[in-house]
Amino acid sequence: MQGSHLLAEFFGCQGDDALLTNAAALRKFCLDKVVASGLTIVGESFYQFEPQGATGAVVLAESHLAIHTWPEHSYVSLDIFVCNYTKDNTSKAMLIYEALKAAFQPTQDVLNTIARGEVPTEDAA
Amino acid sequence: MQGSHLLAEFFGCQGDDALLTNAAALRKFCLDKVVASGLTIVGESFYQFEPQGATGAVVLAESHLAIHTWPEHSYVSLDIFVCNYTKDNTSKAMLIYEALKAAFQPTQDVLNTIARGEVPTEDAA
Numbered sequence: 001m002q003g004s005h006l007l008a009e010f011f012g013c014q015g016d017d018a019l020l021t022n023a024a025a026l027r028k029f030c031l032d033k034v035v036a037s038g039l040t041i042v043g044e045s046f047y048q049f050e051p052q053g054a055t056g057a058v059v060l061a062e063s064h065l066a067i068h069t070w071p072e073h074s075y076v077s078l079d080i081f082v083c084n085y086t087k088d089n090t091s092k093a094m095l096i097y098e099a100l101k102a103a104f105q106p107t108q109d110v111l112n113t114i115a116r117g118e119v120p121t122e123d124a125a
Numbered sequence: 126m127q128g129s130h131l132l133a134e135f136f137g138c139q140g141d142d143a144l145l146t147n148a149a150a151l152r153k154f155c156l157d158k159v160v161a162s163g164l165t166i167v168g169e170s171f172y173q174f175e176p177q178g179a180t181g182a183v184v185l186a187e188s189h190l191a192i193h194t195w196p197e198h199s200y201v202s203l204d205i206f207v208c209n210y211t212k213d214n215t216s217k218a219m220l221i222y223e224a225l226k227a228a229f230q231p232t233q234d235v236l237n238t239i240a241r242g243e244v245p246t247e248d249a250a
Contacts (some may be wrong), residue, residue, distance in 0.1 A: 007241070066188075
């Protein structure tokens with residue numbers, strides 16, 4: 001099994017404040033974008049922090065999305081992990097990433113893509 | 126906000142077969158180990174694949190755990206992301222990782238630790 005894992009950091013978010021602060025709004029946006037991407041939702045859980053902040057995970061047939069917001073730092077962490085079991089789902093993960101980046105409008109961001117499920121070529125401890 | 130993200134791959138799993146195949150067993154094991162570590166659960170969602178395979182996410186006050194099993198490949202992917210907002214939670218994440226590794230008994234494994242939330246030193250596109 002091989003997969004692609006996008007690890008994104010959004011700094012200085014200047015976009016939709018509700019997505020930073022309101023778990024219900026963040027949940028709806030994420031679920032809508034996952035459905036639009038063509039990935040398959042098999043579960044989800046979101047949580048509202050007080051006084052602020054939202055967090056959640058969407059369990060996918062293809063693996064998962066996880067997102068955490070820190071409104072006090074205008075910072076968001078985003079993970080989208082898709083297995084490429086029957087086909088390459090990386091482009092679908094990128095659609096979701098681009099939609100979230102456009103919504104949060106970070107002034108700085110980092111995107112790392114990690115290959116998952118690759119058997120090491122030499123024995124690992 | 127800074128955090129530590131453990132990305133683990135377990136290959137050739139020879140341990141408890143129920144954890145590979147049964148979502149309820151995997152859920153209970155993960156929740157028990159998260160509680161034992163001292164991290165705080167604020168949500169969770171697990172799903173049973175047919176004919177086999179289990180997947181799930183635990184939403185933490187400190188970020189998340191996500192785990193996916195492919196029994197047909199004796200492979201498991203594990204993510205544990207902990208923010209270190211008020212204190213360094215990395216040792217708690219490692220406790221959970223070690224418990225899961227001991228349970229799955231992989232013949233090969235890979236562990237990558239990624240720092241999250243670090244503002245890039247130069248402007249990122």
